[in-house]
Amino acid sequence: MGWQLKIGRAAGIDVFVHWTFVFAPIYVVYSCWETGWAMIGVMLVLLLCFFACVLLHEFGHALAAKQLGIKTLDIIITPIGGLARLVGMSRNHPWQEFLITLAGPAVNLFLCLLFLIYLVATSQNLMPTSIAAFPQILFWANLALFLFNLVPAFPMDGGRILRSLLAIFVPYKTATMIAGNLGRVLAILFVVTGLYRSEFPFVLIGIFVFFAATAEIEFTRDATDSDRLD
Ligand SMILES: [Zn+2]
Structure with missing residues (x-):
């Protein structure tokens, strides 16, 4: 890398x-x-x-x-x-x-x-009152990390969870195609939303997800069924 x-x-x-x-x-x-x-x-x-x-x-x-x-x-x-x-x-x-x-x-x-x-336990407000309110900010940050990672934008975690659940019912390649294409659609939404709201990191994540989903789709399409995925 x-x-x-x-x-x-x-x-x-x-x-x-x-x-x-x-x-x-x-x-x-x-x-x-x-x-x-x-x-x-x-x-x-x-x-x-x-x-x-x-x-x-x-x-x-x-x-x-x-x-x-x-x-x-x-x-x-x-x-x-x-x-x-x-x-x-x-x-x-x-x-x-x-x-x-x-x-x-x-x-x-x-x-x-x-x-x-x-x-x-310490009877504190959940909303941060200043930028130095680390426990409050990290509470919300971890909640955001948990929820954001579960968005099914393959190859983000939510997309991988979706692929693995689909793969129980349909062939692995098909599961990757479905999850990967949903990932690409959501990636475009990330980029559009990021540009619209001037949230630069979202644009970067969208671009990354789009190309990573495309790469995984192509890799799985080219791989034979006996291959191991690294
Ligand atoms: Zn993860």
Whole structure:
């Protein structure tokens, strides 16, 4: 995947940050420039906390895969999300893909509940009153990560869950075609919505989803039934 920096290793899995990640803090500094350096500092710490949640999400996939005997090559963090690269997931066991994929959003739901319990136990409001209200912001961020990842825009998690459920009833190729084409339609919606609302990250995610869905459709179309999907 090009240039990347190793930032650590856990549970036998190397964690890398892709070079394009530098655009995330640059985007934060650019969009908060008027507010001063103190606010920019808080936003950068918040950005780090957010991507720590993304990293834990990826470890959810990787550790579920490990339980099922599937190896994770590495985890790569990019500005539009994380990627746990699994090796040797068989297309003949759609339930494996279902469980491994579900484990990522499940981590965000778990984190969301942890922050909720903390906020309720300390009698705090759920709505953040300032940018420094980290528990409130991370509660909503994890709820958003949980829900957003379940959008069936293949190859995002929701789309993979859909593909794995379809693959129980129809051939794997057909399941990939259906999920992939739905993913491309939703990707176009992401781009249009992102442009309309000037939400630049949405545009990037839409473009990524469109090309990744196309690549998966073509890969599966070309693969023979005996191939293993890596
Ligand atoms: Zn995921």
